[in-house]
Amino acid sequence: MYSILFLVVVGALFLLFYKGRKSKYHPSPFPPEWTKLLNEKVHFYKNLDPVGQTMFEIRVQRFLADKRVTGVDTEIDDTIRLLVAASAIIPTFAFANFNYPNVNEILIYPNAFNKNFETGEGAEGNILGMVGNQFMNGIVIFSKPNLLKSFDGKAHSFNVGVHEFVHLIDGLDGAIDGVPEMLVNNSFALPWLTEVRKEMKRIRQNESDINPYALTNEAEFLAVASEYFFDAPEKFERKHPKLYKYMEKMFQQDL
Ligand SMILES: [Zn+2]
Numbered sequence: 218m219y220s221i222l223f224l225v226v227v228g229a230l231f232l233l234f235y236k237g238r239k240s241k242y243h244p245s246p247f248p249p250e251w252t253k254l255l256n257e258k259v260h261f262y263k264n265l266d267p268v269g270q271t272m273f274e275i276r277v278q279r280f281l282a283d284k285r286v287t288g289v290d291t292e293i294d295d296t297i298r299l300l301v302a303a304s305a306i307i308p309t310f311a312f313a314n315f316n317y318p319n320v321n322e323i324l325i326y327p328n329a330f331n332k333n334f335e336t337g338e339g340a341e342g343n344i345l346g347m348v349g350n351q352f353m354n355g356i357v358i359f360s361k362p363n364l365l366k367s368f369d370g371k372a373h374s375f376n377v378g379v380h381e382f383v384h385l386i387d388g389l390d391g392a393i394d395g396v397p398e399m400l401v402n403n404s405f406a407l408p409w410l411t412e413v414r415k416e417m418k419r420i421r422q423n424e425s426d427i428n429p430y431a432l433t434n435e436a437e438f439l440a441v442a443s444e445y446f447f448d449a450p451e452k453f454e455r456k457h458p459k460l461y462k463y464m465e466k467m468f469q470q471d472l
Pocket of ligand 1: 384
């Protein structure tokens with residue numbers, strides 16, 4: 218049994234190398250303190266079987282080998298780097314070779330920020346994370362305390378990390394519109410959007426527990442629903458069985 222599992226992992230590693238030749242990633246043992254941090258903070262990782270955990274660790278190392286995580290007026294440590302990588306891997310866990318070709322750098326801000334990227338007193342920042350566009354292409358920004366709060370080891374429906382990386386997956390086809398071509402094939406794009414609009418109606422009528430920020434547009438709906446789907450899958454399935462079925466198919470994950 219275990220020899221088969223071993224072959225699966227080695228095969229996956231081979232694929233990662235073959236497909237990702239431009240990656241700076243070199244296999245190296247996963248630091249035990251990182252395993253401890255992931256177990257404490259990332260329940261998605263904690264719930265994986267041993268082979269899944271090994272795959273997750275390889276993906277984390279590969280992500281961090283290829284992307285810069287930079288603190289802006291704030292210190293960053295391994296916890297922050299790991300949580301950024303975990304946010305990226307969770308929604309794309311089923312796609313072993315995927316490593317965000319549209320991301321170069323992740324900036325960590327000391328707090329929530331405003332649209333001029335100002336933080337602190339007087340700035341009245343309420344943005345917790347964002348995907349850069351135009352001159353900020355390839356850049357993702359997170360507020361440090363909100364990233365930490367997203368991974369407190371508990372199941373809730375808030376995760377700024379997953380939210381922003383889902384926007385990045387959505388935007389790969391050129392439009393952040395709630396219908397990522399990588400995840401939604403043509404045959405169910407329409408039924409998916411129909412279900413989204415039905416749920417938006419329920420949110421408007423106060424009959425849904427999905428964060429009303431999802432009403433902004435279909436792209437925000439997808440990002441907000443994904444936070445819930447990955448953070449509290451059992452509750453999401455119970456409360457939103459139809460959406461759950463679609464999202465299970467999109468992300469190719471049975472949580
Ligand atoms: Zn958003």
